[in-house]
């Protein structure tokens with residue numbers, strides 16, 4: 001299937017999903033998963049445990065967590081080294097919110113392996129390995145119990161797919177079969193599980209500034225990242241969140257210009273505090 005056909009099919013799926021969401025219930029879903037392992041009693045046990053945490057009461061009829069509808073979820077998006085972690089640190093110190101950074105420690109060490117380093121060394125071979133694990137760990141982040149009225153998290157399962165997987169595929173570093181399998185997983189997840197996001201804060205920065213910050217941060221795995229890689233990531237972010245021409249955006253977007261020095265950035269975060277933490281009215 002050509003890339004264009006694939007995109008059109010995705011768009012159609014999303015359109016169908018919006019107008020007529022799939023009727024998957026937790027009681028149907030979990031046995032289906034467990035039956036793959038041909039263990040019926042385990043299927044029943046897991047269904048009960050699963051049903052304690054999820055219900056299908058919301059309009060979308062996707063699986064949703066009980067009692068978490070009123071909590072606010074804000075995703076901080078932006079290029080590598082644009083200042084996302086610094087932004088999260090600032091808000092975590094100055095407000096009573098829950099902050100979830102990207103699980104990069106896991107990406108650098110999963111049972112003694114470093115898929116992040118492997119991906120940068122040989123993206124064609126290891127891109128699928130890293131991105132499969134990113135998708136799992138980001139889903140885990142999204143579905144974890146929210147411990148405060150507001151959750152701010154670094155990136156999302158959406159940018160993992162729309163930016164990083166997309167970039168690997170478009171730059172011909174990810175084989176089509178890997179891209180298609182990962183896309184099937186992503187579509188299944190987003191069609192069947194509610195992943196609530198109330199606001200996206202996009203830290204918009206120039207690739208050159210990010211490159212300079214990335215060099216200064218000096219993460220071992222990222223030393224080989226060229227400026228062109230950050231330019232490609234930047235373009236995908238711009239198409240998604242500014243031009244709005246590539247993929248569905250799961251929440252309203254607040255754009256913050258992120259090229260300034262640290263004191264100016266902290267001032268900007270203060271100015272936007274109300275919009276970010278009161279995002280339901282944004």
Ligand SMILES: Nc1ncnc2c1ncn2[C@@H]1O[C@H](COP(=O)(O)OP(=O)(O)O)[C@@H](O)[C@H]1O
Nearest residue numbers: 080081082083084085086213217260261262265
């Ligand atoms: N406004 C800024 N001006 C200069 N350096 C910054 C600024 N914000 C962050 N940094 C530095 O740039 C590097 C990347 O920032 P970080 O917050 O880790 O980015 P990200 O989480 O988006 O990858 C870090 O070394 C950080 O100290």
Ligand SMILES: Nc1ccn([C@H]2C[C@H](O)[C@@H](COP(=O)(O)O)O2)c(=O)n1
Nearest residue numbers: 079080081102104134159160164222
């Ligand atoms: N889906 C993803 C998400 C992140 N990465 C890489 C990019 C960086 O090297 C690192 C963490 O990014 P940062 O938080 O510093 O912006 O992980 C990836 O390859 N795929």
